[in-house]
Amino acid sequence: MENKFLLKINDQMYHSLINEKYVEIGDELAKDDFSVYGLNNSFYIDLNNKLINRSFVVKNPLIYEKGRVFRLRIDGSMVKKIEDSYSKGKVDVTPILNSFSNGEVTVSASSTASGYPVYNAFNDSSRYWKANNVDTSITMIFQKPIVLTSYSISKYYGTGPGPNYSSFAGSNDGRTWTTLVNKTSLSVNFNNNAAYTHYRFSLSGHTYAAEKFHTVKRIHIYRSYYQKLLILHDDKYKYYDSRSNEWGIIGDTCEEMDFLQYGILPSSIPEAAWAKISGEIELLYYREDDVPEMVISILTEPFTLAEEFDDQTIKIIEYTDNPDQEDSTITLETEPFTFYDEVGDSFDVLYYTDDPDKNEAELEIHHTYSPLDELDGDFELVTWTMEEEAEVQEELKPIFKEKIEDGDLYGVTVDLSKGIVYIK
Structure with missing residues (x-):
């Protein structure tokens, strides 16, 4: 690993600057902190550049049966918005259907050939769904809103062609639709933070030009790992209610079911809601994926590092795994200054010699005094x-x-x- 650098403020907290995010790592370091958060050689920090993101590395989560909670105490008045954390995993939430409904989801199709119902595409049997038209659609209606972020469609090649393109849309009333994917391949990952009760596949294109029908063997749908936020404020656990645009109260205690029932995606909480929070709060960030630590990123009012570092002692900590390196050279670029700015009206000159015959110093000083x-x-x-x-x-x-x-x-x-x- 190449040499990495971190900033240490007042001999307490370690910090870094990543993609215009001012990152607080904590008061203890591990080797991996340098590789994950460290600055590279020849890093440049503009102290007067306006920043709007404060990020915090949070470790040692509270472990629940299905997920884990990362806790962070901050000043609530600083928050304008909280960003969602990156998660590369996904959960298969495909319903298993042997009829058009299983009590949790109902499926239908705009076109179906006799003997090949659409629910065949949602079970593991050898059966499949067949549509009589090339341009057709499948609608799924869930009892509870769900956030979907990925799907895959497999063709049934045994007896006929399948679709070449798919589009995907979400709705909460079946009338007004939001396009999530527009005419692309049959396996798609897409960005979506909204929960919908209705989802619709639109299928088009065909494998064989001579055929005028589709066959689909299997459909899989996926959601991202849950990320849900609650807060502890005024000794009460609270959640944001998007219907009333107010903070609701859970009570004096909080369990995993409260996160699953009341928690909301952090980025879904608007700035107006955070404006109603003042004083110290504790963020409780619930994640379903198995991660040992996370970065909580908060959007704030603009600030500069010059303001942040004012009257602070800053140390630059360098990490190297080079056994031959014995020292470190750090060069700082500053505002213009003069020698007089540094030493003032007077200074001491230290004279060193290893000549044993020297009994007194001989020093000539040239100056431009007038x-x-x-x-x-x-x-x-x-x-x-x-x-x-x-x-x-x-x-x-x-x-x-x-x-x-x-x-x-x-x-x-x-x-x-x-x-x-x-x-x-």
Whole structure:
């Protein structure tokens, strides 16, 4: 593994910056934290760049029978929205049907050949569904809303052609449909966070141009792993009710069934709901998939790392697995500064020698001091000459002031802010 870097704030919390997300890792580190969250060599952080995402690495979840809960205490007033966590897994929720309904889901088709009902596509027998038309559809109606994110359709090649394309839509009333997939292949993963009671497959195309019917052997439908959020606020477990747009109260305790019954996908909670929460809260993020840790990402008001690091002690921690590396060189790019900005009016010079015959230090210091260095701001330069016409450098534009004994008096204003001034 290449060298990785993390930031340590006030000798307490470790942080990183990943894809414009300010990530708090915690006060303890494991080797994997560097590989997962560490910054690469030559990383660049713009302290004045506006950020809107604070992310927190949460470990040691509470384990339930079906899932696990990651808990995070934060200031509730900082939350504008919570992002859903990435999950690559899925759960097969295909109903097993030996009739048009099993009490949980009902299926129908716009076209069916006699003796080949559509429910044949939802069981493991050797039977199949056959449609009399090439352009046809299958509708599934669930008793409870469900979030589907994937499906696969297999053709039955034994006695005829199958469809080449599929579209997929969701609805909660059977009249207004939301297109989720538009005319693509027969196996599809798609983004969907909405729960629907109605889903519809639209099938088109055919394997053999001469045939005017479809055969489908098996349909599988999948949902993503559950991600559900509850909060602990004012010593009460609460859930967001999307119908009333209010926070409901579960009670003083919370069990796994409460997450499954009341929990909601984190991104489904609108900013207006979070605006009603103030003070300290505890986020309870329920996940069905088996993961040892997760990152909870929160959208906030814009902030900069310059504000975040103000009056803080920042350490850069480097990890290397190179046994030959004995030191680390870190170069910082800063705003312009001068040597005087760093050392002030005085400093000590340390002189080292290994010459045993040296009894005292010999040090020569060259500097560009001028009495003009003692002057702040603008001042008036006065020159005196015994000549009737005094030669003064043209750039200074001298102005005659008055005659004095044995000569004339001229004056000019010098602006020190323009840099080095040469006077002849």
